[in-house]
Amino acid sequence: MAVNFDLTTIWAFIIAFAVLMYVVMDGFDLGIGILFPTFQPGEERSQAMNAVAPVWDGNETWLVLGGGGLFAAFPLAYAIILPATYPLIIAMLLGLVFRGVAFEFRWRDPRHERFWDFAFFVGSLVAALSQGMILGALLQGIAIEGRNYAGGWLDWLSPYSLLTGVGVVVGYALLGAAFLAMKVTGRAEEHAYRLAVKAGIGTAVLMLAVSLATPLLARQYWERWFDWPNILFTSQVPLLTGILFFALFRSIAKRRRYRPFLLSLGLFVLGMIGLGISMWPFVIPDSITIWDAAAPERSQVFMLVGVAIIMPVILAYTAWAYWVFRGKVGSEGYH
Amino acid sequence: MDLDPTAIVLARIQFAFTVSFHFIFPAFSIGLASYLAVLEGLWLKTGKPLYLDLFKYWLKIFAIAFAMGVVSGIVMSYQFGTNWSVFSDKAGGVIGPLMAYEVLTAFFLEAGFLGVMLFGMNKVGKKLHFAATLMVALGTFISAFWILSVNSWMQTPTGHVMSPDGRFLPGPSWLDIIFNPSFPYRLVHTVTAAYLTTAFVVGAVGAWHLLRDKANPHARKMFSMAMWMAALVAPVQIFVGDLHGLNTLEHQPAKVMAMEGHYRSYPDGAPLYLFGIPNEKEQRLDYAFGIPKASSLILHHDLNAPVRGLDTVPDDQQPPVPIVFWSFRIMVGIGFLMLGIGLWSLIARWRKRLYDWRALHRAALLMGPSGFVAVIAGWVTTEVGRQPYTVYGLLRTVDSVSPLAAPAVATSLAAFVVVYFAVFGIGTWYILKLMHKPPHTGETQPGEDETAPIRTAGITPGPTQNPHPQGGREAFPSPAE
Numbered sequence: 001m002a003v004n005f006d007l008t009t010i011w012a013f014i015i016a017f018a019v020l021m022y023v024v025m026d027g028f029d030l031g032i033g034i035l036f037p038t039f040q041p042g043e044e045r046s047q048a049m050n051a052v053a054p055v056w057d058g059n060e061t062w063l064v065l066g067g068g069g070l071f072a073a074f075p076l077a078y079a080i081i082l083p084a085t086y087p088l089i090i091a092m093l094l095g096l097v098f099r100g101v102a103f104e105f106r107w108r109d110p111r112h113e114r115f116w117d118f119a120f121f122v123g124s125l126v127a128a129l130s131q132g133m134i135l136g137a138l139l140q141g142i143a144i145e146g147r148n149y150a151g152g153w154l155d156w157l158s159p160y161s162l163l164t165g166v167g168v169v170v171g172y173a174l175l176g177a178a179f180l181a182m183k184v185t186g187r188a189e190e191h192a193y194r195l196a197v198k199a200g201i202g203t204a205v206l207m208l209a210v211s212l213a214t215p216l217l218a219r220q221y222w223e224r225w226f227d228w229p230n231i232l233f234t235s236q237v238p239l240l241t242g243i244l245f246f247a248l249f250r251s252i253a254k255r256r257r258y259r260p261f262l263l264s265l266g267l268f269v270l271g272m273i274g275l276g277i278s279m280w281p282f283v284i285p286d287s288i289t290i291w292d293a294a295a296p297e298r299s300q301v302f303m304l305v306g307v308a309i310i311m312p313v314i315l316a317y318t319a320w321a322y323w324v325f326r327g328k329v330g331s332e333g334y335h
Numbered sequence: 336m337d338l339d340p341t342a343i344v345l346a347r348i349q350f351a352f353t354v355s356f357h358f359i360f361p362a363f364s365i366g367l368a369s370y371l372a373v374l375e376g377l378w379l380k381t382g383k384p385l386y387l388d389l390f391k392y393w394l395k396i397f398a399i400a401f402a403m404g405v406v407s408g409i410v411m412s413y414q415f416g417t418n419w420s421v422f423s424d425k426a427g428g429v430i431g432p433l434m435a436y437e438v439l440t441a442f443f444l445e446a447g448f449l450g451v452m453l454f455g456m457n458k459v460g461k462k463l464h465f466a467a468t469l470m471v472a473l474g475t476f477i478s479a480f481w482i483l484s485v486n487s488w489m490q491t492p493t494g495h496v497m498s499p500d501g502r503f504l505p506g507p508s509w510l511d512i513i514f515n516p517s518f519p520y521r522l523v524h525t526v527t528a529a530y531l532t533t534a535f536v537v538g539a540v541g542a543w544h545l546l547r548d549k550a551n552p553h554a555r556k557m558f559s560m561a562m563w564m565a566a567l568v569a570p571v572q573i574f575v576g577d578l579h580g581l582n583t584l585e586h587q588p589a590k591v592m593a594m595e596g597h598y599r600s601y602p603d604g605a606p607l608y609l610f611g612i613p614n615e616k617e618q619r620l621d622y623a624f625g626i627p628k629a630s631s632l633i634l635h636h637d638l639n640a641p642v643r644g645l646d647t648v649p650d651d652q653q654p655p656v657p658i659v660f661w662s663f664r665i666m667v668g669i670g671f672l673m674l675g676i677g678l679w680s681l682i683a684r685w686r687k688r689l690y691d692w693r694a695l696h697r698a699a700l701l702m703g704p705s706g707f708v709a710v711i712a713g714w715v716t717t718e719v720g721r722q723p724y725t726v727y728g729l730l731r732t733v734d735s736v737s738p739l740a741a742p743a744v745a746t747s748l749a750a751f752v753v754v755y756f757a758v759f760g761i762g763t764w765y766i767l768k769l770m771h772k773p774p775h776t777g778e779t780q781p782g783e784d785e786t787a788p789i790r791t792a793g794i795t796p797g798p799t800q801n802p803h804p805q806g807g808r809e810a811f812p813s814p815a816e
Contacts, residue, residue, distance in 0.1 A: 053454065063409065063440050064409055065435075065439070071416060071423060073435075079424035082413065088716075092542060094750060097407070097754060098754075100402055101402055104399050104765075109761075147424055148738050149737075150738070152740075153742075295428045298430045298509075299431060301504055302509050310440060314443045317448070324451055325455075
């Protein structure tokens with residue numbers, strides 16, 4: 001598992017970072033959408049929506065960076081994964097259409113507010129489920145011939161991909177509940193904490209199930225996780241995950257404001273590390289490495305200059321936007 | 336690799352459909368973001384509340400248009416991989432980085448500051464809010480810069496080298512790739528088109544409200560501003576379009592032949608066809624009506640200059656003539672109608688009848704959507720005119736498509752058609768509803784008017800729209816509370 005820090009490796013980390021940023025940031029947006037029907041129409045739902053209205057667009061941009069970045073840095077991977085998961089990608093995009101317009105449309109048309117609330121829920125659910133299933137489809141392997149996808153158009157559908165799909169849905173629900181617990185007030189706040197417990201339990205169970213199913217999927221995953229001396233390092237991941245879950249449930253029980261969300265983020269980071277252990281150095285497991293898929297060096301250098309200069313600026317103004325809308329979104333002052 | 340020809344056609348229809356639908360929104364939001372920046376700037380400079388009212392009026396419309404642009408744009412960033420994976424693999428090394436720069440320099444900028452622009456006026460202060468508006472406007476322009484560079488490279492590829500296995504690799508200079516020969520013309524032509532499109536939408540809304548109340552000061556102001564744009568920018572656009580056409584003649588002559596309907600060559604002066612029915616089978620223009628030698632004059636600035644026709648281009652390198660021929664005429668026709676409105680408005684201004692010449696207002700109202708039609712027609716001209724290639728002269732469309740089964744592409748195409756018409760149709764209706772309301776003094780915006788007992792409903796102002804008196808879009812409490 002030697003890591004040689006060449007340009008391609010740096011790019012693999014940049015793409016992984018973009019995907020992680022997307023997963024945690026749009027993860028809580030989508031999670032709120034998934035939990036939306038459990039909030040009372042009216043004030044509770046409005047609070048939930050307001051918690052993310054000013055930032056969802058920025059969060060979703062990380063998906064464009066993940067997709068666009070994959071296209072730019074690893075065009076071969078982009079050209080194989082997208083046709084291989086075609087119906088999932090289309091479903092995700094259409095889900096995001098409904099989710100995205102619901103933010104505006106629900107305020108625009110009060111008579112059909114319930115409809116747009118439903119669209120917000122279904123859109124978020126479909127997008128999250130598709131993303132999780134894309135992950136599963138990738139991990140279970142993709143049929144390739146030459147430089148092209150060579151499988152059928154439903155190869156992605158399997159019990160394993162359904163498991164990862166549900167896992168991501170429930171994981172996003174945890175992020176969403178923990179985020180809402182930070183931002184909303186009144187009954188909605190208490191409701192968010194309770195949801196966080198349920199979603200936390202669900203996430204723990206599903207993370208465990210995926211962790212057990214993955215090494216059974218292919219010999220290579222088994223070796224990576226359980227071969228000596230790898231296991232000395234890899235065993236830290238489940239160990240830390242266990243500790244974080246323990247801390248998460250404690251912080252929810254104590255009704256801490258920020259800690260449940262931060263710990264949920266930590267769980268996703270660990271999930272990403274686990275994914276990295278399973279996949280490295282492949283971008284499509286067992287067939288295409290990051291070096292096989294890499295863009296020409298000139299493309300990598302050109303983009304790296306941009307990322308090095310612009311990414312800190314992006315992170316700075318994104319942080320500023322979050323700062324501007326900090327604090328509870330509650331309804332104090334209107335009664 | 337044997338590909339299903341039906342799948343290729345369906346993939347092309349899908350791209351054409353999703354990109355045409357998508358571009359409607361940026362064509363509007365590029366112009367509207369700049370208009371909003373101008374309005375807010377004028378408000379800060381003059382302190383006149385009229386400008387702030389107009390700003391807030393159009394901000395609500397911008398929010399909906401922008402949201403639709405975002406969600407339809409994300410689809411585009413994945414279309415390359417889902418339907419055109421071979422193209423993505425082959426051209427990814429060259430155009431991928433340009434698109435990555437678009438995300439880094441434009442999308443984040445727009446999205447990062449949009450929240451503050453829409454909801455933050457009471458949170459960050461006037462100057463900082465104006466800065467956020469400027470950043471969003473700048474972001475829309477930077478986005479146009481990169482994506483038009485990508486498109487222009489596909490039209491006039493330069494600066495690349497070919498790998499042994501037929502992939503495009505960047506050459507030593509990225510500037511040669513970014514500033515490829517057609518890019519400057521396409522960029523100016525497209526951004527100007529976006530400004531004109533927005534001007535005619537603003538003008539139509541102004542005209543609509545002047546027809547109902549010619550004393551409405553807000554309607555007067557927006558109509559006057561829009562008509563200045565029409566009068567000044569429409570002629571510029573026609574001039575720029577002509578330059579762009581000459582650039583196309585130099586680099587993609589077959590496209591110009593299709594635009595002109597020149598199936599055959601004209602050794603001593605080619606006519607400018609105003610009308611005709613392209614007959615692909617017989618390779619001639621039926622019922623042709625044209626001005627003799629005028630095409631030679633436009634293309635070569637010489638009445639008797641010889642003009643080559645499609646008879647000099649091998650059949651398998653020709654674009655489909657009828658589509659290009661007609662879309663070009665629609666675009667140019669609308670361009671001249673826009674010029675006509677601009678001139679009419681100057682006459683009206685000179686005769687001091689700008690605000691009560693009902694015929695002018697009706698004409699401006701009718702021309703409201705014309706910019707969108709012209710913009711789409713223009714894109715059809717240039718994109719269909721590029722056929723049968725994705726990368727002009729180097730990579731054929733049939734060799735670019737994903738190895739997908741026709742049913743998969745057909746199903747997704749049907750889903751896009753249904754969802755886009757439903758969702759964006761409804762969104763457009765919401766926009767029209769907002770435009771229907773007269774602009775007035777004391778326009779509200781999201782996050783504002785926080786102490787009122789009845790909340791504004793989100794971006795929509797006005798208590799009448801609020802179903803939950805205490806639970807509409809809750810404003811973010813200002814720091815003072």
